[in-house]
Amino acid sequence: MNDCIFCQILAGTIPSHKIYEDKDVIAFLDISQTTIGHTLVIPKQHVRDLFDLEEKLAGHTFAVATQLAKKIVPLVGATGVNIVNNNHAVAGQAVFHFHVHIVPRFDAHTDGYHATWANNMATTSAETLANLATQLRR
Numbered sequence: 481m482n483d484c485i486f487c488q489i490l491a492g493t494i495p496s497h498k499i500y501e502d503k504d505v506i507a508f509l510d511i512s513q514t515t516i517g518h519t520l521v522i523p524k525q526h527v528r529d530l531f532d533l534e535e536k537l538a539g540h541t542f543a544v545a546t547q548l549a550k551k552i553v554p555l556v557g558a559t560g561v562n563i564v565n566n567n568h569a570v571a572g573q574a575v576f577h578f579h580v581h582i583v584p585r586f587d588a589h590t591d592g593y594h595a596t597w598a599n600n601m602a603t604t605s606a607e608t609l610a611n612l613a614t615q616l617r618r
C-alpha cells in the first residue's frame with residue numbers, strides 16, 4: 481500500500497504529529513487543522529472505507545475517537561465536537577484509507593467547519609418512509 485498516504489504515515493515515511501497508538505489504531509493531527517485539534521483516527525490495517533471495515537475494528541476505532549474527543553475538546557478550549565467519517569468520493573472522501581475525523585468546535589458559524597442538512601420532510605411521503613423501514617427491518 482505504498483501509494484496510501486496514511487499507510488506512509490503509519491510506516492513513518494511521512495511525518496505526522498501522532499497523539500495515540502495501540503496495536504490496532506493510531507491517531508494523528510490532521511494537516512488541515514480545520515479547527516485547532518482536528519485529529520484523524522485510523523486503523524493500522526489498510527481498509528479503504530466503512531464498507532470494508534470489520535465491525536470489531538470499527539467499534540475500536542470509534543471508541544478511540546470517543547476517548548480522544550473527550551481529551552481534546554477541553555484541552556483546546558472547544559465547546560463541542562463533530563465526529564465525521566466520509567466514505568467514497570461522493571461523500572467527500574479524499575484519502576482512501578478509513579479514518580474518523582475529530583473536529584473540535586468553537587463557533588457554529590465562524591470556526592471553519594460547515595455541514596448543511598436539508599430538511600426534505602415536505603417532499604418525502606409517509607408511505608416512502610414506511611416502506612423503507614419495512615425493508616430495513618428485514
Ligand code: AMP
Pocket residue numbers: 485494496509510511512513520565566572573574575576
Ligand atoms: P477525507 O476528505 O475525509 O478523506 O479527509 C482526508 C483528510 O486527510 C483531510 O482532512 C486532510 O487534511 C488529511 N490529510 C491529508 N494528508 C495528510 C497528512 N500528510 N497528514 C495529516 N493529515 C492529512
Ligand code: ZN
Pocket residue numbers: 481484485486487488525526527576577
Ligand atoms: Zn493505507
